[in-house]
Amino acid sequence: MSQATAARASADIGEASGEQTAWSVARQRLRRWSFWLLLGVLLIAAVLVQLLRSPPADREDLSPANPAPNGAMAVAEVLRQQGVEVIATDSLDETLGALEDGGTLLFHDANNYLEPEQLARLSDHGGPTVLVRPGFQQLQELAPEVTAAGRVPEEGGPLAAECMANDDGGGSPAPDAQDSVTQPAGSISRGGLGYRGPVMCFPFETGAEPAASYVTSADGGTVVLGAGHVLSNEEIVDRGNAALALNTLGSADRLVWYRPSLSDLAVPDEPQSPLALLPAWVTPVTLWLLAVGVLAMLWRGRRLGKLIQEPLPVVVPAAETAAGRARLYQDSKSIRRAAANLRAATLTRLAAKLRLGAGSSAAAVVDAVARHSNRPAVELDRLLRTYIPESESQLVDWAQTLHSLEKEILDQ
Amino acid sequence: MALTGRFILLALAGIFPLILFPTGQTALWWCLFLAVLLAADIGLAGSPRKVGLERRIPSSVRLTEECTAELLLTNHGTRQLKAVLRDGWQPSAGAVNPVQRITIPAGERRLLAVRLRPERRGDLLAHHVAVRSLGPLGLAARQLSVPAPARLRVLPPFHAKRHLPSKLRKLRELDGKAAVQIRGAGTEFDSLRDYVRGDDVRSIDWRATARRQAVVVRTWRPERDRRVVIVLDTSRTAAARIDNEPRLDTGIEASLLLAALAERGGDRVDFVAFDRRARATVRSASKGNLLNQLVNAMATVEPELIEADWSQIPAQVHNISSHRSLVVLLTSLDSGSAEESLLPMLAQLTAKHVVVVASVRDPLLDALRAERGTATDVFRAAAAERALLDRAAITQQIKQLGAEVVDADPHQLPPQLADTYIRLKAAGRL
Structure with a gap:
């Protein structure tokens, strides 16, 4: 009988769970998670749109497209307004193509991307060239007469526009061509790098030979601008910086502003990283092991069945109220109250032990205790009745004495 | 998958x-x-x-x-x-x-x-x-x-079962069924039997002795069919743990031992677990094994985090029995919760019934009060002493109201409550 009902019950269970197929469960889960899925998709979409819409802002030093304080957009824009065609380029081939029609070349390669061969190709162009803060190799290829002279010392005022020809250490005055470019500036703000060359303008004091932050070759075709900061948006308005920048760069009606980029890097032929020396299977096997690791996490992380809940009982130690009261006594330094408690409890117990009855006075208890112990009555009276501790240490001493007396009497 | x-x-x-x-x-x-x-x-x-x-x-x-x-x-x-x-x-x-x-x-x-x-x-x-x-x-x-x-x-485990044989022996001694030197205590006449040396001469039935050749004594037995009402407090104070056991569980153990004993003693046992309303009830009128019903009713009782409403207890007890009964209240004697509602109600209850208030005493308090090494210890001892004094004061008040108090450590409460029951029965106070 019970077997039959049991069979029916289990059949019911079978049918009831049969309504829930794997597909319906999958659909249910999808419905339950649909909000989060949608949210995730929207988030990813928003991030993608944001990335695609705004190209990465130009934050490079002295870039003609950078409006930030360290950029040089201001000078480029002013040049354009003055009718100079400013062409910003970032690869050697593009630059050489732009220079076929003539014009001034501004070369600024702070990261030293270009190899000597590439620099040589660049030097083949015949027009006027402005080198902004060139490095050693750039100088060698593009302006061999100029040498670097380190940083401009920070102390001192602005640099004055004095030009001089450097004929083997002599100090003869410079040609007029340079004066016409530099004199309108008057002075420029201090900073940047110093160089030595055939014609030096804006000199600064050094320990040894004179050096300047604006050096040109003997024929004036190549200008080495150590004071690159005069082009920056931040400092272009200071002193004669603007005049110097515009006079230097605006001499022709075309300006090719070349800032080498990663695309100029020559791809090396030989393997450079030690990873490339490893056998070919290392990378795929590593990736495969990572994937297997993820699978193993799925394997170990799968719980067997739903979570099971356990209602937990309230746990309240009964002595908690006493402990709380003790902390209150201690925090408020209620030494007298604590002493009164201890005294009352001891007297009660002693009275019960000595069969004095509940209503007996403290004096009666002291008398009875004096009869039962060998201690003098005066000391007992002080201990049990009159003494009031004033500090914690006194309280501890007194409480211990009280306890030992009590034990002595109760253990009799 | x-x-x-x-x-x-x-x-x-x-x-x-x-x-x-x-x-x-x-x-x-x-x-x-x-x-x-x-x-x-x-x-x-x-x-x-x-x-x-x-x-x-x-x-x-x-x-x-x-x-x-x-x-x-x-x-x-x-x-x-x-x-x-x-x-x-x-x-x-x-x-x-x-x-x-x-x-x-x-x-x-x-x-x-x-x-x-x-x-x-x-x-x-x-x-x-x-x-x-x-x-x-x-x-x-x-x-x-x-x-x-x-x-x-x-x-519930009913660990207190181990006390049952010894308590039952005591009960049988009362009953006069066991071989003892004294006559059966109680007031109800049971039977006549031959005098044996050691019997109280006051219990000799002279009329029966005259009819027979031998001396005959009367035996009495304790009253039977008295009512015992056990009220188990399931309010918030029952959740407090003493010796890592909730007060409620100790109360359950004590109730079970008392119920088992009283049933064997021929009394009728009723049980109610109460805080603001009855959480579990077992009536003596119902059929079946009392202990079974009790453990089943107690199994699901949990402490409720509310204050007990003692004012309803007299009515509850009256519902169970309108006659004079032994009412056992298993509760806590903490100052505050007891003073406000338990004491006023007790006066009402003791007027009509014999009342026993049983409570678990926290052995930790006794340990705390003897610890006096540092200032913190002494303050803690003072607080423990205060708790014990308050408890003693309440116990005194309850006794003045005419109720009995059983105040014992968790493992001592069930046997002590059983002893109190036997004492009351022996004294004929049921």
């Missing part, structure tokens, strides 16, 4: 072809190989949806005892079911082997025995059985939590 360790090993084996042919294509082919095996294995696994479940649970089990919950699984599908099962008992049910492997051919039935060692009194639940059905290759499994509700009632 779930993966198995075998699948992970197979995936790991993919590094050998990758070492031999280190290209992306090898990886793709191996992935395809794995995916095909996975799909085939899951497709061929027996459906966990076609498992019929039937439970056989023991009706109840005492705490600290072990029992076996049986699970009958029927495979209604057409394929063999090779599965790992987990019986979803809650942790305090203490399942020893909840996870088991089982193989059931199509259309057959198997029994799964799960041993349970409950760790908590009350109703323990299982909601589901998780079935992880493995495929023939053992690479992957279909998993489902099949609802299979079950309930195991765990009864």
